[in-house]
Amino acid sequence: MAKMTLIQAINDALKVAMRRDPSVLVMGEDVGVNGGVFRATDGIHAEFGEARAIDTPLAESGFVGAATGMAVNGLKPVVEIQFDGFLAPAQEHVVNHIARIRHRSRGRFTCPLVLRIPSWGGIKALEHHSESIENWYVNNPGLKIVVPSNPYDAKGLLLAAIDDPDPVMFFEPKRLYRAFRGEVPEDYYTVPIGKAAIAREGKDMTILTYGVHVHTALEAAEKAAAQYNWQAEVVDLRSLNPLDLDTIIASVKKTGRVVIVTEAPKSGGFHSELVALINDHALEYLEAPVARVTGFDVPMPYLLSEDLYLPDAGRVVEAMQSVKTY
Amino acid sequence: MQTAPNPATETKLDMEQLFEVRRVLNPDGTLVGPEPDLTPEQLKEVYRLMVYLRVFDQRCLNLQRQGRMGTFAPFSGQEACQVGSAYLLQKGKDWIFPTYRDHGAMHTLGVPSVNTLRYYMGDEMGSRAPEGVNAFPISIPIATQLVHAVGAAWAAKIKGEDTVTVGYVGDGGTSPGDFHEAMNFAAVYNTATILFVQNNKYAISTPNAKQFKTKTLAQRALAYDIPGVRVDGQDIFAVLTVFKEAIDRARAGGGPTLIEALTFRYGPHTTSDDPKRYRTQEEVEAWQAKDPIERMRKYLVTKGLWTDTDDESLWNWAKDQVNAAVTEAESIGKPSVDELFDYLYAEPTPELLRQKEYLKKYLSKQG
């Protein structure tokens, strides 16, 4: 096994997929010669050529729309959206077409493409480069929503996404791209879409989260263990749709206390849906109201105020205190 | 089998000839056309602006490298486009809708350097243009601002005002639908809008050849039945001249113009970019040999308006000015917690007030 960063694992997954299946291609802005602005497609142009590593004109509606047609007609485009904030021009295709093709053609046509979306903040980027947009799509039937939190899952989930018969939105925590290395098998393997992982076992409370904040939660859990001897269970959702309700509810029933961590604005998000699901399936097990640690209901701030906006371990520990001492 | 005629090739229109590159000043500083109608003082002001902007731009690159600024988009090489596109606008009346690479045009219109510094240091206050300066905040989502420029001119028309607006965009920015929609709306409503494409050959790493098939971008004006112009973007006199024509036409009710300037950014796309991956040093040097600032300096010297001593003191003056702006920008400090929540609505919602209180309480506990 090799030690890879998350971005290397994504790059490796793309190459493995392209070697196995000639219908897989990558496309988007600067993904060819330049290897993508984050280098996710580094070396792919050299190995697979221009026809499978496509530098498109600068128009998300154009290349996401074209990828829709490609996917309907038998190819497997893996489309890079350069940054979260720039999916907006392609919204039309995502919500009005990609998400519905199978359903409205009653199974006659399908759209098995993958949208790779470098997402969220923490890298002190410019405006529109640090957005939390996953909630828009969790509320839009027809799309699978996947978020890795480590290199192993990144490769396995991306390979599963490329194999998936339906459109998958693959949200990449850009803050983790080069944050650390992990063991990654060199060959083909998949991590099933729709299965959560227990990132840390514990009995005193459950922390539900995904992406970069799996690490925020783990840091908070270690702090709380050292300071209060509380053992928190950290559930890495990995997939927001389909959602692994069984794992979530089993953990909630075990601990009776829940903190949810996300970077998205507070109001109207998927995290609130989690609270509703816990009410539906485990209300009588709760020892305290579910706490949420989120971003704020404001546009993602410019870099000088980024730290004010982003959830950190301190805010998570505070929420743990609130559910523990209720 | 008979193939249908392709009008574009059948008519044998030579687009490069039809949209010939307008030029006034040769790279050696000699004239090939009539100079713009400017006083010697104005000529020196234009030159001073270009020199100032070059110094400012280079300083920002250094600040970023030293960790004193965030990601920065430099425009060195594009100063003639920056100054020439905004210099003749009426301050307080006309509008510009810039991209992240047009802070030189913003400065020319009257946005202080401190704003640009604060913007790139990561403070939203940098996006607030002073009263009386109609510079829309930098638009990063590509080409969106063009439609806004059309709408602002359209509003002026509805209100009976002869305001002119300029929408800025790069070569890559001519690909999204918004570019074409802006052209069409401007044409249909005959708005006083100038759509200004700075064709600096690359959209990050993507060269013109992968971005569009036509030989020129100006020729797209044909399809919308509006005037289209190509101009040497390294020639400040030519840029001023074509802008004068377009501004006068727009103000007189003659409608929009598409201007394509042929130009080049000497530096990286942004400080996160490594241009060595997609372009050669020779290409950069070939463009540097056509430098807009040097070209105008030669002209001024030949005209007897400028000496080497003048030049030396100008570059020193620019450095001092930029230093003063940097000192001021760095003295401002971090935006307050209130600023995170204020400005979103005219009146904050109750939920926003709760969130602000929560954050303040949390921060005070952290000490």
Ligand SMILES: Cc1ncc(C[n+]2csc(CCOP(=O)(O)OP(=O)(O)O)c2C)c(N)n1
């Ligand atoms: C809608 C959208 N997609 C992608 C980006 C990322 N991006 C920023 S600048 C850029 C290239 C723009 O090139 P061009 O229009 O030629 O202008 P230049 O940067 O060369 O001035 C890209 C792809 C963006 N800002 N907006």
